[in-house]
Amino acid sequence: MYKALADAIKDAESQKKTLAAIALAAESRDQGRPVEEIRAVLKRALDVMRTAIDKGLTGDMRSASGLVGGDAAKLQQNQNGPLAQTPFRDILTRALAVQEVNAAMGVIVAAPTAGGAGVLPAILTGLAKARNVSDENVVDGLATAGLIGAVVAERASLSGAEGGCQAETGAAAGMAAGAATEMLGGSPSQVGHAVALTMQGTLGLVCDPLGGLVELPCVFRNATGSAIALAGIEMALSGITFAIPVDEVIDVMGEIGREMDVRYRETAGGGLAATPTGRKLAKERLYQIKRSES
C-alpha cells in the first residue's frame, strides 16, 4: 500500500485512473487477492454500515452505561433546525445512529476504528442517497477511504491512545472527505486537498471519553467530525486548495499526537472526562454497569 498520498495521486494522474482504482490495484498486489474479491469484502462492509444506520434510527439503542442513545432519532425528527431537509442534517443523523449502535454493542464496521466508525458511513451513504450514487461507486469510495486511512496509519496513527481523537474521528473525517470528493467527481488532486482541508480542522483534538468508555463525547464527535468533512468536501470541489501538502498535514497530526499529554489519549485523565461532572457521571455509571451485571 502507498506510504504517501502524493505518490498515489501522481500514479492516478499519470495512469488516468481514479484513486479507488489505484488503491484496489495496490491492495490486490500486496495481498495476492483479485480486485473483485476485495470489492466483495468492501461491499459487505457497506451493507453492514447501512444496517447499522437503519438500526440506529429505528432501534432503541442504549449504551452499557446509559450515557448515550436515542439522539439520532431526535435529530431525525426535529424540523426546526437550520439544516432541516438537507443532506447535511441527514449525514449528522447517520453519524449519530452508527455510534449509538456501536455504544450498545451492535454490529458496525470499524473504519478506521470503532470510536470513529460513524463518519465514513454517514458521509458516503448520505451523499450517495442525495446524489443517487450507485453502490459500485460507493464501494470505490470505501477503497479510496482505505487508501487514505492506510497512509495515515503509516505516517501518523489511527489510535486515540496514541494520537488523541484527531487520529480517530479526525482521520475518519479525512478519509470520508477524500472518498466523497472522488465519488462526486473530484480529481485525485482535489481528493488530496479535501483530506488536507478537513484534517487541518481536527488537528489537536484530544481523546477524553468519560470513564474511558466509547460513548461521551465519542458519539457526538462523529457528528461534528462529519460536519468538518462536509466543509472540506465543499471547499475542495470548489477548487479551493490547501497550501500545506496533505502528507505534511498527516505528518503533523502524528507529531501533535506524540507530543500530546497522556491525559488526553484515551486515559480519561483529562479533557471532558476530568471535568467535575465528567468524573461524577463516570463514577455513577460505572458503578451502575457493575451492579446491573452482577
Next chain:
Amino acid sequence: MVSLLDIIGPVMVGPSSSHTAGACRLGLLARCLVGGTPQSALLQLHGSFARTGEGHGTDKALVGGLLGFRPDDERLREALHIAEGEGLDYRFEKTTVADAAHPNTVRINLERDGTQSTMLGSSLGAGRVLVQEIDGYPVEVTGNLHTIVLVAEDRKGSIARITGILAEHDINIATLRLTRKEKGGDAFMVIECDEQPDKKAGEELRALDWVRWTRRLDKVSGG
C-alpha cells in the same frame, strides 16, 4: 504492511476495536489451545482491560471468544449467559501482569477434559492482537494466519523434518520464526501457514519424539 481491508474493517460488535474485537480474538486463540470450549476459565485482566473492561464488554467478548464466537457475532452481548448453558465456568480477576505489560493484556488459564493451558496476550488497537506467551513459553502470534506453535529439542535437521511434513500436507509456510534460550536448549518455533493445517499434520508433528509439544491456533483476523 497496512492492508486496506484492515482500515475498512473489521466488521465487529461494538463498542471498542481494542477492548471488544481484540478481546474476542484473544478468547478465540486461547480456545484453540484446549481444542474447543473449555469447562473452566480463569481470566486475569491487566491495565485498561481491568479498569474499563466492563463498560466495553471486554468480559463478554473474552468469554464469547472462548465459546467460539467471532468479533461480528451478536451473541457476544449475551455471552456470559450463554456460557452457563454451555457448561463454561468462568472467573475474572484483576491483576498486574507486569508493570511494563501492554495496557490491554489478559492471562487466560483454561481447562478442558483434563487438558490445561495458559496464554498471555494483548490487544494492540484496531482489533489487532499479539499472543506473547503460551504455557510459559515466549511466542509472538498475531492470529493473522493459521499458526503452529511448537517446542522441540534443539537438534540438527529439525526444521527440515517439520517443514517436510507440512509440505507433504500441501501447507505453504508464510513465516517461520525460531528462537532458543541457549545452545542445546529447547527451540521455540512459530510457523505461520497460508493454509489451515489439518489434524493429520498435527498428529505427525506430535509423533516426532523430539517434539515436546505443539499447538495449532486458527486464523482469527486478517480478512
